[in-house]
Amino acid sequence: xxxxxxxxxxxxxxxxxxxxxxxxxxxxxxxxxxxxxxxxxxxxxxxxxxxxxxxxxxxxxxxxxxxxxxxxxxxxxxxxxxxxxxxxxxxxxxxxxxxxxxxxxxxxxxxxxxxxxxxxxxxxxxxxxxxxxxxxxxxxxxxxxxxxxxxxxxxxxxxxxxxxxxxxxxxxxxxxxxxxxxxxxxxxxxxxxxxxxxxxxxxxxxxxxxxxxxxxxxxxxxxxxxxxxxxxxxxxxxxxxxxxxxxxxxxxxxxxxxxxxxxxxxxxxxxxxxxxxxxxxxxxxxxxxxxxxxxxxxxxxxxxxxxxxxxxxxxxxxxxxxxxxxxxxxxxxxxxxxxxxxxxxxxxxxxxxxxxxxxxxxxxxxxxxxxxxxxxxxxxxxxxxxxxxxxxxxxxxxxxxxxxxxxxxxxxxxxxxxxxxxxxxxxxxxxxxxxxxxxxxxxxxxxxxxxxxxxxxxxxxxxxxxxxxxxxxxxxxxxxxxxxxxxxxxxxxxxxxxxxxxxxxxxxxxxxxxxxxxxxxx
Numbered sequence: 001x002x003x004x005x006x007x008x009x010x011x012x013x014x015x016x017x018x019x020x021x022x023x024x025x026x027x028x029x030x031x032x033x034x035x036x037x038x039x040x041x042x043x044x045x046x047x048x049x050x051x052x053x054x055x056x057x058x059x060x061x062x063x064x065x066x067x068x069x070x071x072x073x074x075x076x077x078x079x080x081x082x083x084x085x086x087x088x089x090x091x092x093x094x095x096x097x098x099x100x101x102x103x104x105x106x107x108x109x110x111x112x113x114x115x116x117x118x119x120x121x122x123x124x125x126x127x128x129x130x131x132x133x134x135x136x137x138x139x140x141x142x143x144x145x146x147x148x149x150x151x152x153x154x155x156x157x158x159x160x161x162x163x164x165x166x167x168x169x170x171x172x173x174x175x176x177x178x179x180x181x182x183x184x185x186x187x188x189x190x191x192x193x194x195x196x197x198x199x200x201x202x203x204x205x206x207x208x209x210x211x212x213x214x215x216x217x218x219x220x221x222x223x224x225x226x227x228x229x230x231x232x233x234x235x236x237x238x239x240x241x242x243x244x245x246x247x248x249x250x251x252x253x254x255x256x257x258x259x260x261x262x263x264x265x266x267x268x269x270x271x272x273x274x275x276x277x278x279x280x281x282x283x284x285x286x287x288x289x290x291x292x293x294x295x296x297x298x299x300x301x302x303x304x305x306x307x308x309x310x311x312x313x314x315x316x317x318x319x320x321x322x323x324x325x326x327x328x329x330x331x332x333x334x335x336x337x338x339x340x341x342x343x344x345x346x347x348x349x350x351x352x353x354x355x356x357x358x359x360x361x362x363x364x365x366x367x368x369x370x371x372x373x374x375x376x377x378x379x380x381x382x383x384x385x386x387x388x389x390x391x392x393x394x395x396x397x398x399x400x401x402x403x404x405x406x407x408x409x410x411x412x413x414x415x416x417x418x419x420x421x422x423x424x425x426x427x428x429x430x431x432x433x434x435x436x437x438x439x440x441x442x443x444x445x446x447x448x449x450x451x452x453x454x455x456x457x458x459x460x461x462x463x464x465x466x467x468x469x470x471x472x473x474x475x476x477x478x479x480x481x482x483x484x485x486x487x488x489x490x491x492x493x494x495x496x497x498x499x500x501x502x503x504x505x506x507x508x509x510x511x512x513x514x515x516x517x518x519x520x521x522x
Contacts, residue, residue, distance in 0.1 A: 029261040030056045034070065036082040036154060037061050037197050038218070039249065041282050045274075053268050055261045063196065063520070064088075064154045069363040071097065071254065078255040079262060083107070083154045083218070083247035090311040100253040102266045105278050106285035108246040108302055109158040112222040112235035113214040117143070123238055127301060131166040131240045135183060138190030146193035146205045147216040151318055151367035152520025155198040158245040159216045163187055164317050165305040166242035173306040175313055181324060188325045194443065196520025200502060204478075206230045207500050211476065218247060220283040223296060243303035248287070318367060323396060328373035330435050330442040331522045334428045336450035336484075338382040341415040344508065345451055345485060350410050352511040353378075356519070357406040360512070368516040370403055372396045375442065377431070378409065381424035382417030383456045388431075421450055423457025425479070425495065426466050432477045433470075444477045445522045447515075448495070449506070451485030460494045467498055475499070480518050482506040 040061065050056050062070060064082045068091055071080060080088060085101055092098045111134065118124050121137060137143035148156035165174045167183040193208055195201035198217055202225055205215045209232060215222070219237065226234050251269065253262045268274060275286035279294050286293070308314050335349060358369045370376055374393045380386040391406050393399045425448060432444050454460075467475060478501040481492040489503070496503045502521065506514045 029054065029258065030058055031078045031258055031261055031265065032058045032076075033060070033079045033081050033251075034067050034075070034077045035059045035061055035080070036064055036067065037199065038083040038154065038247075039081055040199075042278075045277065048274075049265065049268060053261075053264045055265050057265065063152050063364075063517070064157060065151055065367065066364050066517075072363075076255075078253070078258045080252040080254060081249065082252075083249050084158055084245075085248075085250040085252055086307050087157070087311075087314060088252065090309075090314065093311070097254055098252055099256045099259065100262065101250040102270070103248040103250050103287045104266075104269050105249045105275070105282075106246055106287060107218040107220040107249075107283075108239070108244045109155050109162060109216065110219050110222065110244055111145070111214055111216055111238040111240065112225070113143075113238055114209075114212075114233045115236050116233055117213045118236035118238070124236055127239075128241050129238050131163055131187070131242055132183075134238075134240065135167070135187040135190075139186050143190050143213045144192040144211070145190050145214040145216055146195070146201055146208070146212055147191050148195045148198055148201050149520040150321055151364075152196040152517070153198055153201075154247060155201075155217050155221070156194075157318075158247060160317060160321055161307060161314070162243065162245040162305050165245075165308075166240065173309045174317075175308070175310070179317065179320065181320060184320070185325045188321065189327055189441075191327060192443075194326075194521060196517060200521075204500060208476065209233075219285075219297075223283040237298055237300075239298070239300040239302055241303070243305035245305055245307065246302070249284070322367065323372045327441055327443050328375070329371075329522050330375040330377070330432070330439070330444050331370075332377045332379065332428050332432055332444070332446045334379050334381065334424060334446060334448045335413075336382070336419060336421070336452065337380045337386060337413055337415045337417075338419045338452060339416050340419075340452050340485065346413060346415045348508060348511045349449065350413060352515040353410040354407050355512045356515055357403040357410070358400070359407065360516075364516050368519040370399070370406065372399045375435075376406065377428075377435075378406075379424065379428050379431075380413060381420060382415075383420050384417075385420075385424050385427060386417075418456045419450065419452045419454050420457035421448070421454035421491070422459055422463040422495075426458065426463055429466075429477060429479075433474055443522070446477060446479045446499075446501075447482070447518055447522075448479055448492070449482040449484060449511075450487045450492070453486070453488040454491060460491050463495060464498060478502075478521070480504065480521055482511070482514055482518070484511070 068088050123129050150156035150160040167180045168178040170178050202221050222235050270288050272290050275288040275291045278284050279286050372393050376391045379388040391402050393402050479495050479499040480501045481496050482504050483492050484506040492503050504514050
């Protein structure tokens with residue numbers, strides 16, 4: 001393998017020299033790549049890669065598990081490039097879709113702690129901090145953190161696998177029987193902000209930093225936050241003594257016919273010059289041993305935790321996180337059933353919600369469905385609020401019957417009337433605050449789906465005035481909006497920016513995909 005890379009790299013260098021070093025070589029090939037959003041920051045270097053290798057990388061982005069589902073479903077990509085390849089490798093067992101995999105860069109998933117908290121806890125320059133000690137600070141109410149949803153984003157996935165292994169006190173790859181469910185439950189009660197992507201989590205942390213004590217994310221993301229100038233306190237990076245899981249960003253070959261182009265690209269990406277570019281500009285560690293580690297990186301000893309060798313164990317960890325360990329959620333869905341939603345649009349909406357109620361057997365559907373302990377409130381609106389129904393999922397034994405009730409309710413929705421979006425949103429926001437007064441431990445979120453412009457009731461400025469009138473501690477319920485049909489993007493951007501949420505495009509036939517993606521933020 002090493003000799004093949006050397007030959008490919010020599011060929012790439014010869015091609016570059018032949019065209020005068022900086023002149024563009026005629027593209028000899030294209031590699032279509034299904035990639036995680038984490039590698040978007042390499043887009044500025046795609047032209048450089050093409051100049052040097054003659055290979056064009058065409059990147060299409062997806063969440064890790066959603067991407068694995070697409071690849072297992074047979075979508076024809078030449079390669080995959082996620083921050084972690086272990087789930088794909090385990091899922092590929094016996095299928096031989098993966099033809100080769102080469103690590104490109106490294107970023108351990110670690111804990112960033114506000115400097116004041118880190119000093120108070122004695123965690124500054126302390127190599128002996130353990131995950132168990134972090135969990136103890138959570139139990140005492142002293143530590144609240146942000147982390148992505150492990151079924152939607154690889155940083156959360158790596159963190160959950162790592163914490164599960166560390167708290168099991170096993171020196172070998174974790175098995176289902178070794179999971180310390182109680183310890184994991186205690187640890188994840190400290191998660192006060194979730195997200196479907198690592199980049200969005202970092203942005204949300206900046207907004208919510210006064211309410212949080214730290215963030216679990218890629219080392220590269222935390223170093224970027226410290227350099228960004230938006231933090232009131234810098235983050236102290238903590239590398240727990242039991243170990244962590246490191247993202248190694250493998251470029252995975254799926255199309256054996258593109259082996260030569262793949263080898264040429266890998267050789268360039270692993271070259272000393274490009275590895276230095278990655279290290280200094282994206283704060284990821286080099287995999288090339290000839291490249292010395294930059295002084296930006298802490299010199300902490302990194303212990304790599306063993307990754308489970310059984311896909312069933314990984315799935316069990318993720319299922320347990322969703323159903324048993326994380327703080328339970330209360331998800332509010334505010335759904336437009338005005339006259340413009342009649343026909344196929346309403347049918348799309350009904351199908352999407354029925355899927356979340358358990359009718360989607362896919363990998364992503366399994367993890368996106370409404371979970372035990374969760375509360376789901378569905379509010380429908382047109383020219384006024386039409387109906388509101390609350391569903392408490394209860395225990396694992398009770399949840400299936402409640403999901404059936406959700407399906408029956410959704411299938412009975414009817415459309416008609418105008419669009420009083422902001423008046424309805426104000427009511428639902430107030431309902432969310434009332435729910436918090438009843439149960440302060442639930443994670444609250446609002447999903448707003450509309451296909452038109454608000455034309456009745458208060459407008460965006462009216463909602464802004466309501467929001468501004470709230471005490472600061474009540475302005476933390478995020479609104480995630482779906483722009484469908486003729487919905488006014490500027491109105492939805494206004495409300496998501498105001499509340500710290502996110503806007504999602506929803507096109508005909510794809511509402512189910514969008515709703516599943518939003519579940520990563522709930």
